[in-house]
Amino acid sequence: MNVSFARTWSKLTESMLFLPIAALLMILAFDLFAIPGFFRLELKDGHLFGSVIDILRNGSPTVILAMGMTLVIATGGVDLSVGAVMAIASSVACIMINPTITGMALTDPGLFLKDPQYSWAPLWMVIVVPLIIASLCGMWNGMLVSYWRIQPMVATLVLMIAGRGIAQLVTNAIKIIIFNDTYAYLGNGWIILPFSLYIATAVFLTAWLLTRRTAIGLFVESVGINFRSSYYSGINERRIKLFAYTFCGFCAGIAGLIATSAIRTSDANQIGLYTELDAILAVVIGGTLMGTGGRFSLLGSAIGGLVIQATITSMLSFGVPASAITAVKAVVVIVVILLYSEQAQKFIRGVGSVTMRGEAAR
Amino acid sequence: MPDSDRDIVVMTGIDKSFPGVHALENVDFSLARGEIHALVGENGAGKSTLIKILTGVDRADKGTITLDGQSVSPRSPLHAQELGISTVYQEVNLCPNLTVAENILIGRQPSHFGVSIDWKALNARARESMKELDIDIDVTQPLGAYSVAIQQMAAIARALVISNAKVLILDEPTSSLTTHETLQLFKVMRKLKGEGIAIVFITHFLNQVYEVSDRVTVLRNGTLVGTYPTASLSRLELIRLMLGRTITVLDDMTAHKMESSHHIAVESLLEADDVGLANSVEPFDLSLHAGEVVGIAGLLGSGRTEIANLLFGIDRPDIGSIVMDHKPIKDFSPHASIARGVALCPEDRKVEGIVADLSVRENIILALQAGQGWFRRIGTKEQYEIADKYIKLLSISTPTADQKIKNLSGGNQQKVILARWLAANPRLLILDEPTRGIDVGTKADIQKLVLSLAEEGKSCVFISSELDEVLRTSHRIVVMRDRAKVTEFSGQVDEKGIMQAIAGSAS
Structure with a gap:
């Protein structure tokens, strides 16, 4: 304990990444001592398996959602509709693989019986079209918020509620089962590591490049902190918000595709259910301020997403029944709220300054 | 007593x-x-x-x-x-x-x-x-x-x-x-x-x-x-x-001002012809020239800020036309104005000026970056160069360019906002109460800066509720009363006349 420690400490604690990383390390430390074999990795057919890999795989959709949600929250808004947009994207993807339930007559109705791998639309379109539709959903939210000046919470609630209905309509309220293995690769594939992890990494990198290698990140933060000053400085704040919500919809689309692919079913009622809350929680854990917006950290949000998944996986491994997991999440929320309060922040920073004062007294 | x-x-x-x-x-x-x-x-x-x-x-x-x-x-x-x-x-x-x-x-x-x-x-x-x-x-x-x-x-x-x-x-x-x-x-x-x-x-x-x-x-x-x-x-x-009419060290500026008035361009940069907006400001004429400081005097609520907002495109006039570079302006927005080379340093620094949680550097480059658009990002190194240049030029007192602007004093915040607009290199700079709530020394700095900007060939509009300040810096003075332009003074400015114009009577 010396002055240089105090200095490093204050630098460390001021970083937005301090709390999310600390939280992740704490959970992993708990696993190390409380759950034997938590960190064991197995190599099967050249692919890695294990609890840590499960965290990365199951956490991927949340991380992806959190990327778009970060930008939306940074502009001072919120998007409650991402779960519903996931459902829409998955319904669209499934109906494009197998449109028979819409009553559409195929040239040969026996196609699916002869070849379960058959897909009505080419697979690239099965990916691209749902993503375009999801982006349009996000754009709709952005229109309501930026041009019609509707409160983000209310504006996105519209699609949150209507979205699942739309998703049901698309598939005639029927769960379409996917036999196509190539499509299932999105959520089930492995290249040493789970394939969805690569998608999450790609989305993270795209979001980072898009915001930090252009001026968009600065404008998003500026609009979130003070939209009037931003407007007076020549920033088109409406367009920035429209962009953030559109990107958020796009991310929700990707997460939706992964989710249907993982369970090989379009389930408009279950896909993405309550994921908007996970995404928001991930962003908040990552240090972006909910409600006021402003400074954001994509890496923080990504780690935040992993913190949530790590908690869930750890609790399941520890023996907590799956039905009680929501209660565990509630505890996480309470801890996060307490840790991010001004008093707690002061206390954490205070640890360093106490050392510094103690040193000076000596 | x-x-x-x-x-x-x-x-x-x-x-x-x-x-x-x-x-x-x-x-x-x-x-x-x-x-x-x-x-x-x-x-x-x-x-x-x-x-x-x-x-x-x-x-x-x-x-x-x-x-x-x-x-x-x-x-x-x-x-x-x-x-x-x-x-x-x-x-x-x-x-x-x-x-x-x-x-x-x-x-x-x-x-x-x-x-x-x-x-x-x-x-x-x-x-x-x-x-x-x-x-x-x-x-x-x-x-x-x-x-x-x-x-x-x-x-x-x-x-x-x-x-x-x-x-x-x-x-x-x-x-x-x-x-x-x-x-x-x-x-x-x-x-x-x-x-x-x-x-x-x-x-x-x-x-x-x-x-x-x-x-x-x-x-x-x-x-x-x-x-x-x-x-x-x-x-x-x-x-x-x-x-007030507090005479300070600045009166050598008057001489300076007289000298600089030779640089005023004959041709006008911006011409407002019978421009007005209902419930805001009565129709007025105004022509602005390169190299000239035009002061706007009048009491609070007399229509000073309203003129600034019209010229900068915050508001769209419902009557009359504003012509810049011989072209009538159709697109009224801050973004379009910045593209035309017009800048406004707004009246309410806290609400319309600073972006509190951003650093001094980011605040300085904000308007320049907004003018360049989303994708032509100013490199980090260049951002520091620009920020350091203006921190030095305006002697902004801040530990580093990375300090959050909200931690600076009011006067220094104002200088950062000025720097934001100088960095955008406008041809017409509108300053609405740039010296409000800041100390006398900084006020003098800002007044001098305005004159030197005019000398460099920029056109400046200087709005202030302090009459001596307007008198000291302006080549020409527009007087506002009750949301209308009352009169305009140029050349040898008569202080008493201006006060009478502001008051609206000779009593």
Whole structure:
């Protein structure tokens, strides 16, 4: 304990990444001592398996959602509709693989019986079209918020509620089962590591490049902190918000595709259910301020997403029944709220300054 | 001097500093029983700070307050109310969905044995208290059903009823009232005055000062200019006192200015022809030239900021045309203006200027980056170069370019905002109150900067409520009054003429 420690400490604690990383390390430390074999990795057919890999795989959709949600929250808004947009994207993807339930007559109705791998639309379109539709959903939210000046919470609630209905309509309220293995690769594939992890990494990198290698990140933060000053400085704040919500919809689309692919079913009622809350929680854990917006950290949000998944996986491994997991999440929320309060922040920073004062007294 | 028989409130040697601003400096203020005392001064003069200290919102750093001969120090608005000092604010802060009676007596409602509210007594007492103000209305109706004036009366009634007020402070009470309603308010004020209540009346309508007040206290830049019997002070003199004519070290600037006037371009850069906007500013003509500083003088609310907003495209004129580079402007938005080379340093630094949580560097490059668009990002290294250049040029005092702007003093924040616009390299720079609330040294720096910018061939519009500042920096002066352009002075500027133009009469 010396002055240089105090200095490093204050630098460390001021970083937005301090709390999310600390939280992740704490959970992993708990696993190390409380759950034997938590960190064991197995190599099967050249692919890695294990609890840590499960965290990365199951956490991927949340991380992806959190990327778009970060930008939306940074502009001072919120998007409650991402779960519903996931459902829409998955319904669209499934109906494009197998449109028979819409009553559409195929040239040969026996196609699916002869070849379960058959897909009505080419697979690239099965990916691209749902993503375009999801982006349009996000754009709709952005229109309501930026041009019609509707409160983000209310504006996105519209699609949150209507979205699942739309998703049901698309598939005639029927769960379409996917036999196509190539499509299932999105959520089930492995290249040493789970394939969805690569998608999450790609989305993270795209979001980072898009915001930090252009001026968009600065404008998003500026609009979130003070939209009037931003407007007076020549920033088109409406367009920035429209962009953030559109990107958020796009991310929700990707997460939706992964989710249907993982369970090989379009389930408009279950896909993405309550994921908007996970995404928001991930962003908040990552240090972006909910409600006021402003400074954001994509890496923080990504780690935040992993913190949530790590908690869930750890609790399941520890023996907590799956039905009680929501209660565990509630505890996480309470801890996060307490840790991010001004008093707690002061206390954490205070640890360093106490050392510094103690040193000076000596 | 203080006379405890006559004076109910005596404030002596009041001093108050906020980070970066000396809001009040050794101010004395006394209020006599049964008088209406007007408190006037431009924005940032210290009126509201003085009132906040008297009503316990802020605590003075130095100085004493006596009430009825007793030394007091109000800790909170509630405490001040208990002492007998009540305030009615500009915006009525009552609940429009409750009845008038409930609003007046909430917290003091008469009850049956302390359990249930005695509605009959409540309504009767409320009706009575409104009648004392000569207003006879149905107090069981929701407050929101009545006009702003009646709502204000209810606020006054509440102030009188719940605290037995001896001192009543009315903060800009007439700003949202019609002429008729204002007269009604004045009637009530005179009645209360007759009952021995002392009233502090804050307003920026000078005719109302003359209509209703007995004495007037003038503040300027946080110092007391003086207290005068209203009847003995001419309107012109009052304006002179409010705007000030403090001669400082800067008068060599006048010579400098005369010299620089040779650089003014003949051809105009921007030409506003009969431009106006309903409910904002009456149609006006204005031509701006490269190398020239045009000052806009006038009192608060005279239409100065409205002109700036039209020229910068915040507002779209509904009549007339603005021509720049021989092309009429069609696209009115800050973004389009910046592309044309127009910049506005806005009046309200906190709300329209700074982006508090961003660093000094990011604040400086913001407008330049906005002009370049989303995808042509200014490199980090270049950002530091630009920031460091302006930190040096404007001697902005900040530890590093990465400091958050909210941690800087007001004057330095203002310099950062100036730097933001200088970095965008505009041809026309509009400065709306660029020196408000900042110290004298920085003011001088900014004034000098404006002149040197003009010398470099930029066209500047300089808006200020301090007349000496406008006189010192401007080659040409436009005078505004009551949301209209009154006249324009150029060449040898006649200070007295300008004041008369601002006042609107020769008296």
